[in-house]
Amino acid sequence: MKTRLTGLILVSLLTLSFASFGQTGVEKDTTVTFNPLIDDIMQRIPPLEDLIDSAMVHSPFLKVKDADVAMARYRVKTARRDWMQNLYTDGMISTDIWDALTNNKTNLGDANTILSLQNNNRYQLSMSFRLPLDDLWDRRNRVKTAIKDVEKAMAVKENEILELRKLIIVQYNQLLVTQKKLKIANDNVTTNALQKEMGDKEFLNGQTTLYELANINEMNRKAITDFEEARNAFYNAYMILQEIAGIKFNVINKIE
Numbered sequence: 001m002k003t004r005l006t007g008l009i010l011v012s013l014l015t016l017s018f019a020s021f022g023q024t025g026v027e028k029d030t031t032v033t034f035n036p037l038i039d040d041i042m043q044r045i046p047p048l049e050d051l052i053d054s055a056m057v058h059s060p061f062l063k064v065k066d067a068d069v070a071m072a073r074y075r076v077k078t079a080r081r082d083w084m085q086n087l088y089t090d091g092m093i094s095t096d097i098w099d100a101l102t103n104n105k106t107n108l109g110d111a112n113t114i115l116s117l118q119n120n121n122r123y124q125l126s127m128s129f130r131l132p133l134d135d136l137w138d139r140r141n142r143v144k145t146a147i148k149d150v151e152k153a154m155a156v157k158e159n160e161i162l163e164l165r166k167l168i169i170v171q172y173n174q175l176l177v178t179q180k181k182l183k184i185a186n187d188n189v190t191t192n193a194l195q196k197e198m199g200d201k202e203f204l205n206g207q208t209t210l211y212e213l214a215n216i217n218e219m220n221r222k223a224i225t226d227f228e229e230a231r232n233a234f235y236n237a238y239m240i241l242q243e244i245a246g247i248k249f250n251v252i253n254k255i256e
Contacts, residue, residue, distance in 0.1 A: 034251050036234060037186050041179050044251045051245045052168050058246025059164055065157035072150040079146040082139065164244075171244055175237040178230065185223070185230035192216075192223040 034044055046054070056062060199216035202208040242248055 036179055037183055041238075041251070042176055045175075045241075045249045046245075046247070048169065048172050051172060051241070051247075052165050054245045054247050055164055055168050056161065062157065062160060062164065065153070065160055069150065069153040069157060072146070072153040076143065076146040076150060079139075079143045082142065168241075168244055171237065171241045175234070175241050178234040178237045182227075182230040182234045185227040188223040189227045192220040196220045 034041075045051075196216050199208060199213050203210070203213045238249075
């Protein structure tokens, strides 16, 4: 009876753990029942390619790489317009006012005094162009270098996409493996619980030794420990895959 109670308590703890785990950050759907000890998690989460597409959209690292590509393209435009830094324009506007007093005498000795006022407005616009030999001979290389920077940034982004795909694939398969291990660990707990129950009866009836009973108890404790480790590994694989994909699966909501 004690062994059965232990098994019931263990299953209850598993149920509560998965139920509370599935409710974190998502709205609880009581119509969905998922038992990781029986059901197949692969049938309850999005397909692998959908997970990869979601990761591409939500990955902050890929957003950084997109920014790097955009910046590299801007540098190409800048390199192509570098010649404009050798073009100069200059302008000037000035206003002058002149007063003049002039005395003139005729041949007859008559004096004529003339007062004149002159107002001048002057406008000046100039443009100059200077082309250093370094700019003349190296401009094409600078443009090509900027273009190669764009190609490099795009290649880095493609490599990061590949790495992200690999990461999703590995984590997806890791989730499937951890669930299989969880099911095996649960079977071992059930088997060892029955063995412990039989061992207790045989010991009470004098059919087994204390040493043999201790070994049975040790195997039972190890089975329980392995189960807890398998359950924790499944939790971690499930949550990590959610984080990488950038979506909540809303699968583990209730366990009967």
